[in-house]
Amino acid sequence: MPPESAPPSAPEHDPQRQRRLVAARAVHWRRTRRLTVLLMALWLATGFCTVFFARELARVTVFGWPLSFYMAAQGASLVCLAIIGVYAWRMRRYDRVYARALEGEQ
Amino acid sequence: MSAKKSYFRRLAGYYAWFCVCFAGFLLALTLLENEGMPRLWIGHLFMFATIVLYATIGVVSRTSNVTEYYVAGRRVPALFNGMATAADWISAASFISLAGGLYLSGFDALAYIMGWTGGYCLVALLIAPYLRKFAQYTIPDYLAVRYGGGAGGRGGPVRALAVGATIIVSFVYVVAQIYAVGLIASRFTGVDFSVGIFLGLASILVCSFLGGMRGITWTQVAQYIIILVAFLIPTMWLSVKHADNPLPQVAYGSVLPKLAKREAQLAADPREREVRERFRQQAAAYGVRLAALPASWEQGKLEAQRRLDTARLRNVSLADVRSAERALAAYPKTADDAEPLWREQRARLLARAQPPQPHAAPFPGATQAESNARRNNFLALVFCLMFGTAALPHILMRSYTTPSVHETRVSVFWTLFFILLIYLSIPALAVLAKYDIYTSLVGSDFSSLPTWISYWANIDKVNPLIQVVDINGDGLVQLAEIAIDGDVLVLATPEIGGLPYVISGLVAAGGLAAALSTADGLLLAISNALSHDVYYKIVDPGASTQKRVTISKLLLLAVAFIAAYAASQKPADILSLVGAAFSLAASALFPALVLGVFWKRANHVGAIAGMVIGFMVCLYYMIRVHPMLGGRMDAAWFDIAPMSAGVFGVPAGLLAIVVASLLSAPPARGSDGLVDYIRAPE
Numbered sequence: 069m070p071p072e073s074a075p076p077s078a079p080e081h082d083p084q085r086q087r088r089l090v091a092a093r094a095v096h097w098r099r100t101r102r103l104t105v106l107l108m109a110l111w112l113a114t115g116f117c118t119v120f121f122a123r124e125l126a127r128v129t130v131f132g133w134p135l136s137f138y139m140a141a142q143g144a145s146l147v148c149l150a151i152i153g154v155y156a157w158r159m160r161r162y163d164r165v166y167a168r169a170l171e172g173e174q
Numbered sequence: 175m176s177a178k179k180s181y182f183r184r185l186a187g188y189y190a191w192f193c194v195c196f197a198g199f200l201l202a203l204t205l206l207e208n209e210g211m212p213r214l215w216i217g218h219l220f221m222f223a224t225i226v227l228y229a230t231i232g233v234v235s236r237t238s239n240v241t242e243y244y245v246a247g248r249r250v251p252a253l254f255n256g257m258a259t260a261a262d263w264i265s266a267a268s269f270i271s272l273a274g275g276l277y278l279s280g281f282d283a284l285a286y287i288m289g290w291t292g293g294y295c296l297v298a299l300l301i302a303p304y305l306r307k308f309a310q311y312t313i314p315d316y317l318a319v320r321y322g323g324g325a326g327g328r329g330g331p332v333r334a335l336a337v338g339a340t341i342i343v344s345f346v347y348v349v350a351q352i353y354a355v356g357l358i359a360s361r362f363t364g365v366d367f368s369v370g371i372f373l374g375l376a377s378i379l380v381c382s383f384l385g386g387m388r389g390i391t392w393t394q395v396a397q398y399i400i401i402l403v404a405f406l407i408p409t410m411w412l413s414v415k416h417a418d419n420p421l422p423q424v425a426y427g428s429v430l431p432k433l434a435k436r437e438a439q440l441a442a443d444p445r446e447r448e449v450r451e452r453f454r455q456q457a458a459a460y461g462v463r464l465a466a467l468p469a470s471w472e473q474g475k476l477e478a479q480r481r482l483d484t485a486r487l488r489n490v491s492l493a494d495v496r497s498a499e500r501a502l503a504a505y506p507k508t509a510d511d512a513e514p515l516w517r518e519q520r521a522r523l524l525a526r527a528q529p530p531q532p533h534a535a536p537f538p539g540a541t542q543a544e545s546n547a548r549r550n551n552f553l554a555l556v557f558c559l560m561f562g563t564a565a566l567p568h569i570l571m572r573s574y575t576t577p578s579v580h581e582t583r584v585s586v587f588w589t590l591f592f593i594l595l596i597y598l599s600i601p602a603l604a605v606l607a608k609y610d611i612y613t614s615l616v617g618s619d620f621s622s623l624p625t626w627i628s629y630w631a632n633i634d635k636v637n638p639l640i641q642v643v644d645i646n647g648d649g650l651v652q653l654a655e656i657a658i659d660g661d662v663l664v665l666a667t668p669e670i671g672g673l674p675y676v677i678s679g680l681v682a683a684g685g686l687a688a689a690l691s692t693a694d695g696l697l698l699a700i701s702n703a704l705s706h707d708v709y710y711k712i713v714d715p716g717a718s719t720q721k722r723v724t725i726s727k728l729l730l731l732a733v734a735f736i737a738a739y740a741a742s743q744k745p746a747d748i749l750s751l752v753g754a755a756f757s758l759a760a761s762a763l764f765p766a767l768v769l770g771v772f773w774k775r776a777n778h779v780g781a782i783a784g785m786v787i788g789f790m791v792c793l794y795y796m797i798r799v800h801p802m803l804g805g806r807m808d809a810a811w812f813d814i815a816p817m818s819a820g821v822f823g824v825p826a827g828l829l830a831i832v833v834a835s836l837l838s839a840p841p842a843r844g845s846d847g848l849v850d851y852i853r854a855p856e
Contacts, residue, residue, distance in 0.1 A: 093850065093853070093854045096853075097853050107299060111292065115292050115560075118288070119549065119556060122281075122537065123537060132430050133534070134534050136281075136536050137281060140281065140285075140287065141287060141601040142423065142598050144288050144291070145287065145594055146594070148294060149291075149587070149590050151295050152294060152295060152583075153587050155298055156580070156583035156584050156586075156587050160583075163580065163855040
């Protein structure tokens with residue numbers, strides 16, 4: 069059973085509008101993908117470095133915490149929260165750009 | 175927009191009222207306690223009041239509408255959805271055991287903090303928004319439609335596999351939650367363990383049975399508030415006590431160096447060394463007995479018998495006779511039974527003979543290789559917990575309940591935010607409680623032990639949760655003389671910190687809320703998979719909506735009773751496998767979920783291969799290595815613990831999808847369009 073909401077290929081008769089829609093979607097998806105890759109790389113780097121270099125980082129102390137302990141207990145999680153926040157914020161902008169691209173051409 | 179805003183404002187109003195009433199309730203109980211109300215009554219009142227509260231919310235939000243029942247009408251605002259997901263997420267393990275784990279194993283347990291929060295990046299970026307755009311009811315729904323295949327291209331086989339994975343993972347998890355409910359209820363109200371389970375079950379059922387997703391969402395928001403208050407009050411108290419700062423997340427940085435100093439002091443203390451030496455001797459005695467099996471077993475049995483006889487003959491105190499009787503009864507029945515038991519006891523004694531490990535030191539090890547193995551295991555565990563988080567059906571199911579894709583993204587943000595309010599305080603609580611115990615309990619006199627120790631020691635006589643015995647007979651408490659079970663730490667924190675008993679009741683109510691809210695979500699995930707995916711999509715596609723909801727409710731009831739029955743058997747083997755649920759979920763579901771969105775070429779053959787092979791690899795490794803399943807740790811690959819089997823299962827699943835997809839025909843044209851649709855903004 070296909071999804072209840074709008075089917076994938078909307079009954080568009082105007083081929084030009086159809087093309088624009090496809091182009092706007094492609095731009096949007098390219099941006100989404102780039103943002104996703106960038107943020108996932110940041111996520112991976114934070115998590116991996118925190119653990120892999122924990123013994124080296126433990127020598128650095130910030131406000132009483134050994135840096136590796138701080139990163140594992142709070143830092144890495146806060147970076148994740150920031151990543152999710154940035155993602156939601158940027159994606160909303162991309163969505164608006166997309167909506168404008170469709171509207172402006174009507 | 176304005177309708178949405180007024181809806182939000184109305185909800186916020188309800189919960190503000192709830193908070194006020196809750197604060198009033200706490201205040202009233204505090205006054206009553208000062209007036210001399212007995213402890214047991216406070217425990218009863220907390221249990222009763224919270225269960226009635228959850229049931230009331232369930233009754234108020236009862237529904238038999240399909241969309242309301244399965245996905246709360248898709249109109250839960252992001253903030254509240256985040257709160258409900260956080261309650262869904264914070265299980266009994268997070269609330270009760272995690273701080274204890276940190277107390278006992280220091281840095282190593284931070285893997286749970288990192289893994290259980292980092293996973294939300296995967297949820298937010300790779301899965302949740304696309305699921306919301308797809309806008310169906312369950313996770314198997316998405317996989318079946320995306321991959322198709324099977325009879326008539328409806329994706330029967332993929333759906334069946336996804337349902338199987340959902341049920342296995344969620345069931346193991348829900349049994350552990352119900353077990354925790356029984357434990358807390360029985361400890362705080364004095365009822366029998368099984369009675370406690372069925373009390374908790376009643377409240378779970380009233381809200382999920384009547385209200386489905388809608389009922390549990392609004393209950394979970396209330397439960398989150400209780401969890402938060404219950405966790406923060408004792409932690410803040412300890413924080414003020416030891417660091418003069420009410421923000422524990424900030425304050426414990428200043429306690430850490432003090433703790434490290436104290437640890438070093440205790441490691442070098444001559445009395446501590448003496449106690450540890452005694453443990454080493456006892457362990458060595460076990461070693462000798464182990465070497466002399468089976469003769470030593472015979473001898474030990476005779477000796478135990480003789481000790482009992484002499485105790486009876488000499489007419490010593492009743493307690494001594496009892497303890498001799500117990501020793502004989504607990505003596506292993508055969509020499510074969512004795513071996514693993516003694517081995518375990520020797521290991522426990524040897525562990526107690528170790529000097530305290532520095533709390534904040536990452537991966538301490540005698541050799542570089544040992545230290546590296548610990549680091550690799552830490553990494554593997556973090557990996558499995560993260561990917562498992564992103565594949566747990568009861569969490570992913572929540573991305574269907576918001577009004578739009580954007581709200582879903584924001585909702586994941588709020589989820590992690592609310593989780594972090596608790597999770598950032600857990601390491602703080604562990605450090606503060608550790609410092610408190612190391613400084614005020616250690617070195618104190620045995621004649622003036624605080625009352626909470628005897629209280630918690632007497633709750634379970636067979637396996638005491640806390641044990642303080644004067645090993646070297648000097649009348650002072652040494653750190654090595656304290657054996658504490660991780661699970662008791664959070665529940666005992668209010669008493670450790672010297673807070674009134676009301677707060678202890680509150681903490682118990684918080685633990686109960688954590689277990690109940692997670693159990694709610696899990697039961698709904700299982701019964702939805704059965705009713706929506708198996709019954710409606712496979713058995714009887716023509717069923718009316720009324721019939722679907724009714725079937726769903728009946729299944730929920732059945733699953734709940736089976737889970738409660740399983741939990742009442744106190745299944746040690748299931749409990750030890752809960753951590754494994756993450757690895758299984760990650761291996762079976764994650765590859766198919768993510769590649770479904772990000773790789774158009776993935777087809778149903780690939781999905782089936784990926785789910786089966788990922789799951790099998792994961793299961794194979796667990797059976798190969800987990801001692802409980804008959805495996806041996808020597809057979810481990812790269813010294814990875816069986817719990818982290820997902821570190822092999824996820825790559826195997828990904829690889830299987832890629833290879834099998836490329837070897838078979840590309841997916842049907844419709845699937846391309848569907849993927850484009852899922853990726854496109856609204």
